[in-house]
Amino acid sequence: MADVLVCVKRVVDTGGEVTLTEDGSRVDDRSLGHTVSPHEECAVELAVQVAKATDGEATVLTLGSEDAVAQLRDALAVGCTRAVHIEADADGYGPADVAAAIADVVRTHEAAGTTYDLVLLGNDAADTGDFQVGIRLAYELDRPVVTGIATVSVEGDRVVASGDGPEGTDTYELPLPAVVTVMEGGVEPRYPSIPGRMRAKRVQVETVVDERVPVGSGRVRLKLPPVQPSQVQLLGEGPEAAPAVVDLLEKLGVLR
Amino acid sequence: MTVLVLVETDAGGVAEVSLETLTVARGIGGVDALVVGGIAEDVVTRLGEYGAGRVVQALGEPFSSYAPAAWAAAVVAAVDDHDVVMAAGTPRGNEVMAHVACRLGTAMAANVVTVDAGAPLRVSRQVLGGAALEEMELTGRAVLTVAGHACEPAPADEPGAASVVPLEPEVAEADLRARVVRTEAGEPDQSGSLKSARVVVGAGRGAGGADGFKELLELADHVGGTIGVSRVVTSLGWRPHHEQVGQTGSRISPDLYIPCGISGAIQHWAGCSGAKTILAVNTDPDAPMVTKAHYAVIGDLHQVVPAVNEEIRRRRA
Numbered sequence A: 001m002a003d004v005l006v007c008v009k010r011v012v013d014t015g016g017e018v019t020l021t022e023d024g025s026r027v028d029d030r031s032l033g034h035t036v037s038p039h040e041e042c043a044v045e046l047a048v049q050v051a052k053a054t055d056g057e058a059t060v061l062t063l064g065s066e067d068a069v070a071q072l073r074d075a076l077a078v079g080c081t082r083a084v085h086i087e088a089d090a091d092g093y094g095p096a097d098v099a100a101a102i103a104d105v106v107r108t109h110e111a112a113g114t115t116y117d118l119v120l121l122g123n124d125a126a127d128t129g130d131f132q133v134g135i136r137l138a139y140e141l142d143r144p145v146v147t148g149i150a151t152v153s154v155e156g157d158r159v160v161a162s163g164d165g166p167e168g169t170d171t172y173e174l175p176l177p178a179v180v181t182v183m184e185g186g187v188e189p190r191y192p193s194i195p196g197r198m199r200a201k202r203v204q205v206e207t208v209v210d211e212r213v214p215v216g217s218g219r220v221r222l223k224l225p226p227v228q229p230s231q232v233q234l235l236g237e238g239p240e241a242a243p244a245v246v247d248l249l250e251k252l253g254v255l256r
Numbered sequence B: 001m002t003v004l005v006l007v008e009t010d011a012g013g014v015a016e017v018s019l020e021t022l023t024v025a026r027g028i029g030g031v032d033a034l035v036v037g038g039i040a041e042d043v044v045t046r047l048g049e050y051g052a053g054r055v056v057q058a059l060g061e062p063f064s065s066y067a068p069a070a071w072a073a074a075v076v077a078a079v080d081d082h083d084v085v086m087a088a089g090t091p092r093g094n095e096v097m098a099h100v101a102c103r104l105g106t107a108m109a110a111n112v113v114t115v116d117a118g119a120p121l122r123v124s125r126q127v128l129g130g131a132a133l134e135e136m137e138l139t140g141r142a143v144l145t146v147a148g149h150a151c152e153p154a155p156a157d158e159p160g161a162a163s164v165v166p167l168e169p170e171v172a173e174a175d176l177r178a179r180v181v182r183t184e185a186g187e188p189d190q191s192g193s194l195k196s197a198r199v200v201v202g203a204g205r206g207a208g209g210a211d212g213f214k215e216l217l218e219l220a221d222h223v224g225g226t227i228g229v230s231r232v233v234t235s236l237g238w239r240p241h242h243e244q245v246g247q248t249g250s251r252i253s254p255d256l257y258i259p260c261g262i263s264g265a266i267q268h269w270a271g272c273s274g275a276k277t278i279l280a281v282n283t284d285p286d287a288p289m290v291t292k293a294h295y296a297v298i299g300d301l302h303q304v305v306p307a308v309n310e311e312i313r314r315r316r317a
């Protein structure tokens, strides 16, 4: 039996354009939806698969505002069976703070009888892209860790994890308990079913209030790259544009 | 100030991204390089051209296959009075530097594009896949990775001595718990051809379905290119994930990118902004991909692309 913990972060779902708050401290998300990184969607899928294959449970965790419970429900709807919400101001937390807060929960649950043999995270968060919470968590817990993984399976007391390396697909075998960070591409995250959504609503989310004084992220402010005025040259409309397109391809010398 | 740079090598010698990193490092101060494993003579020469004073070479059994924590142990052993430790923002660069930051008890800044030397060190780095920059201050010893294409790699005005210093760092048993046990080269990083393609024909939701790619594939063939797609296309299962371009797919830098039926969300733009020329095909003249492109055709890709293929065939005949 392997109990799996999977960590997701609520982020802004931006479309074609980003705007910042006036003080540049964060992204203006007032008119935008929220989501989690595709890497984390895949981590959730892998958590559910590993839990099922080993008769364990998949627990989803997030650290953030009360609104982040929506992202927990999304993961519950696709097969996680427990959820933990660490209530804290994610904006004031740096990666070391987030990792320390998650580690506290892992230790508390372990003391209460639940050991998370495997902790899955995204390779990098969609917004801050720090590329380090998983590794910091592993150091907090003194566990082995590997990043950028596409597929995992638990075999006895080891986890077998594979992902893209510089020369092909690299495979690792880590002794459990371990931490693995996931990259999109190895599994198809399933869509929530209606019964799944109903079940998710009924799950009691465990709330943990985190009251540490955060080290912080070191952020001074955000900036947007200068907007380039559009310089697009229209080659035409519809199929009539074909000769102009082929002229361009010839000019660029790309036709074989 | 002095900087230690973890250098990655590939079949062509020092990896291009590591040359960029060395170039950024020289802007901060004196540079030493660290290479894990055996190095060819031309690598040492190249590191000298890029300003390396010392070239520390980490040797020993722990490095016979990749183990991120062992690499980090080597970096930490090689640090003496260096103020900054850095690597390229590659998967391994980011991974090893995060380990290093944990071991040194400091923060890490990933995907840095500019550095203002000083204490604290002030950097700006890519967030939101590069759609925004974060200004960040690093106190104490700074650990960071440099984003790809942050600068043009350039040799130093005055080459460094590049004196090779062999190092056999102590690597704890625990640092080998996570280690590559095998590599299947048969399936090389399938996105490799996409990342290095000169021409990429892009396809998004506008392709309409898994069977909507015939004409796009023909066009790719005419231009000696390869197919790249949006996340909508991979999540709907129309094409495999290794063809995905973007923040959670491949970053491409072709001479020409032809996105057809792709809106140009920031997460897609993150992967294609390195294209030299962009020719968009889209029904919507206001789609971000169209306004950001160099050239555009407004229309249904299922009419435009076949007409283009036909015109190519006609001119060839």
Ligand SMILES: Cc1cc2nc3c(=O)[nH]c(=O)nc-3n(C[C@H](O)[C@H](O)[C@H](O)COP(=O)(O)OP(=O)(O)OC[C@H]3O[C@@H](n4cnc5c(N)ncnc54)[C@H](O)[C@@H]3O)c2cc1C
Binding pocket: A012, A013, A014, A015, A035, A036, A037, A038, A126, B203, B204, B205, B206, B207, B229, B230, B231, B232, B233, B244, B245, B246, B247, B248, B249, B250, B260, B261, B262, B263, B264, B265, B266, B267, B268, B271, B281, B282, B283, B284, B287, B299, B300, B301, B302
């Ligand atoms: C954290 C995160 C990471 C992400 N990573 C990625 C990533 O790596 N890569 C990626 O691509 N996306 C990524 N996304 C998703 C991204 O936000 C967009 O949802 C996605 O890129 C949109 O794909 P699309 O352009 O194909 O579809 P849409 O946004 O639906 O656009 C379709 C476009 O096609 C045009 N069109 C429709 N029919 C036709 C036709 N017949 N002929 C011509 N034009 C037509 C429309 O005008 C429209 O502009 C990510 C999202 C998040 C939140």
Ligand SMILES: Nc1ncnc2c1ncn2[C@@H]1O[C@H](COP(=O)(O)O)[C@@H](O)[C@H]1O
Binding pocket: A007, A008, A009, A010, A037, A039, A040, A061, A062, A063, A064, A090, A095, A098, A120, A121, A122, A123, A124, A125, A126, A128, A129, A130, A131, A132, A133, A134
């Ligand atoms: N606030 C958070 N709550 C839960 N998980 C998080 C949080 N922040 C980061 N993570 C996890 O850590 C991964 C890497 O984040 P980062 O190191 O910030 O790029 C993410 O993909 C998440 O899985």
